[in-house]
Amino acid sequence: MPQIARTTDDRLLTEVEHEVLLGTLKKIETKSAVLTxxxxxxxxxxxxxxxxxxxxxKVPSIQPEVPNMGYDNYGLLTCCAALGLILPLWFAFKGISHLDTLDSRCGTDKSGPLSAVAMQQGLMDDLLTKESVFRFSWFTCRFIIIAYFILLLLDASFLFYVDRLSS
Known part of the structure; x- marks a missing residue:
């Protein structure tokens, strides 16, 4: 595909650039849906x-059971990990939503190139927002899940070490 030369006074994206913008938006929305x-x-x-x-x-733990709750500290850790995923879930939902015409900065009384430029600027802003909320959700989700399993493994290895010392 030939490269289209742009001048500095062009404010509207070319057709190829607009298609790239829409394709990138679709890709980040799909990634956010999968992450959700x-x-x-x-x-x-x-x-x-x-x-x-x-x-x-119940799995044995070095920690005593939590009174009046019916589960041990593994249960508390698991609940904290699940609750910690609420914020990344909320941001991942923001990455799925589509830009509506009501969200655009161009009003119904404007027409022509100004409305198209404003709509394209809205799409570019939407892309940047969706990319940043996807990255936040992705990194936060990875951190919570990996930290959860590391804490479980550390506690299990410590229990194994204590059991070997006592026998």
Missing amino acids: TVIIFAMGALLNAVFSTPSQP
């Missing part, structure tokens, strides 16, 4: 581990 699915799945798995039937044997 992953976050909801992780929250469901974590909360299911906590609130499943209480007749299951």
